[in-house]
Amino acid sequence: MDESQLSDRQRQVLEAIRRLKQETDMPPTLREIAEAVGLKSVASAKYQIDQLKQMGWLDQIDNVSRGISFSDQGTRHQQEQEAAAESNVHLGNFVRVPLVGRIAAGGPILAEQNIDEWMTLPESLVGKGEIFLLKVKGDSMIDAAICEDDMVAVRVQKTAENGDIVAALLDDSATVKTFKQRDGHTWLLPRNSNYEPILGDEAQIMGKVVAVLRSL
Amino acid sequence: MDESQLSDRQRQVLEAIRRLKQETDMPPTLREIAEAVGLKSVASAKYQIDQLKQMGWLDQIDNVSRGISFSDQGTRHQQEQEAAAESNVHLGNFVRVPLVGRIAAGGPILAEQNIDEWMTLPESLVGKGEIFLLKVKGDSMIDAAICEDDMVAVRVQKTAENGDIVAALLDDSATVKTFKQRDGHTWLLPRNSNYEPILGDEAQIMGKVVAVLRSL
DNA sequence: ATTTGTTTCGAACATCTGTTCGCTTATTTA
DNA sequence: TAAATAAGCGAACAGATGTTCGAAACAAAT
The missing domain is CATH 2.10.109.10 (Umud Fragment, subunit A)
Structure with missing residues (x-):
């Protein structure tokens, strides 16, 4: 699971999901993702999600609103991101x-x-x-x-x-x-x-x- | 903001929201809440949510799926709940x-x-x-x-x-x-x-x- | 130039979700 | 007892959201 095989757009989508989830305390909808990364069609957002899902970065529950979540592997990567972003703040888990x-x-x-x-x-x-x-x-x-x-x-x-x-x-x-x-x-x-x-x-x-x- | 003014049902709803949010990593829908607390109508769930919203326990974004969140006061209470570990006697810190x-x-x-x-x-x-x-x-x-x-x-x-x-x-x-x-x-x-x-x-x-x- | 594969778009559709309304039931109050 | 209030139910509706499909734009390879 190497980050280097991700396209710019895919990185953009993952980062947007992380950010929106942190801001709103819930996973974003496809339309929210589309707007966040500048895609003009919901279908485009879904296309990206489907790709990332197939690559093992994301999980998604069918027909459930905001049903997007990071897979185990994706979560690991996100946590590395967050740890790097705010290294001193050790929130006791x-x-x-x-x-x-x-x-x-x-x-x-x-x-x-x-x-x-x-x-x-x-x-x-x-x-x-x-x-x-x-x-x-x-x-x-x-x-x-x-x-x-x-x-x-x-x-x-x-x-x-x-x-x-x-x-x-x-x-x-x-x-x-x-x-x-x-x-x-x-x-x-x-x-x-x-x-x-x-x-x-x-x-x-x-x-x-x-x-x-x-x-x- | 005293918990004693809450009805059993209201306590049940708050607890269900907290639990479902922890389990699924996203706020529940009205239907999920209804099923969790044994209400047979979505409208009944909304009724409870509206009450708790008016009492200042919950916030909710209109017409947004899973748009339920704990208000500042509600969050404070939830944290107290967790800190107290919900033990029946011991309100331990x-x-x-x-x-x-x-x-x-x-x-x-x-x-x-x-x-x-x-x-x-x-x-x-x-x-x-x-x-x-x-x-x-x-x-x-x-x-x-x-x-x-x-x-x-x-x-x-x-x-x-x-x-x-x-x-x-x-x-x-x-x-x-x-x-x-x-x-x-x-x-x-x-x-x-x-x-x-x-x-x-x-x-x-x-x-x-x-x-x-x-x-x- | 043609082909191939990827990505995006728009639109229509299906489902999920929140909202509203009238009606019932139970409880409380006058 | 009667009225008022609280709580719940079911149905219908509207808006939000996920899904599918075909066409177009684009880039890379042949």
Whole structure:
């Protein structure tokens, strides 16, 4: 994804989208883009958008007004732009994460009714991605230094690597265990010699534990 | 601008706008709002928006799709909401805490040259008071579920109670141990059978550990 | 010069979105 | 009880927005 393969017009369009989005706090319409870069037809703007979409710079939702957004790659580039433009202003990045209470199998984990409260944490602690907090029940992970009533920050992902500490859904209840695949089976390993490994073939991986928080 | 004059429905609408805006990175349409809060008519959503607009909570550009934004006052309130983390009881603020690096005996612990970086944490996690962060060296507290490279939040205080986990200054280096007074002596107890208790009569108590943070 | 591909334009169209209106329902007030 | 107010609904309408299509302008290559 090299910027050098962009035409002047394409750079102009990307920059206009960034600027308009910052000014109005919402993505621009095709007509707003057309006017911003001096195109006299909406179709021309759409043509440019379609090109950038195909090149992977933009995402767009069909038939949705202002449905333009930067793709992951495009976002990365935009952030570099912004960082270069205003280098000293370090706006601390924060993530607003829900503390999930009741867990119901089947339904979406992050449904509104499951959320007890919200907490805002620095991104330096939990990283990027979709994060939620889970309160730890029991002492099955004590040898991994995770105690009862600790809060774990979980980044949503469907799979995991061997050795990752994951939050998994098993029989309507969430559990935190070490993830291990072996002999074609998935195991959820407690880190406490008083507990036995759990066969996790039927378990649903909610995400990977990326941080541990404990209030004393 | 008191929140108490808001009806349940109005609170619901404000919250939905905030949530949808965060999820989609653009303000919602009236129909999206209607569906989000369970209103079956677009007109009902507009009715609510008009109310909130008149009350000064929202701004809206006429005839512009997704033209809804929080007014200055509304934004202020939203930020308070976020800062408060919507916790049911705790209207906690945020605390800006320094991560202390090098420790020098004698001098003030929180001197500027000792501070590596700053982190902003929710007060619900670390509580009130003068707080600093310390990176843990070694595994002497492993049985208290505090590992090497964990960060402990320390609330500054000169004394401690038996059983408290404290940060203490001993021979120019900071250490985290369990505090115990017995037979007129102060002991700093490691929580790892490989280590021996330390006589802490000469140690300077920096403060009490009130939280543990671990990034994985 | 001809061809080819890219880009722009204008217009028509389909869909989305905001607005208005009359009517109902429930709640509050007189 | 009756009137008034608040809240919601459905439908129709108008304006905004995305989409499609054909034609024209333009540049580069043959």
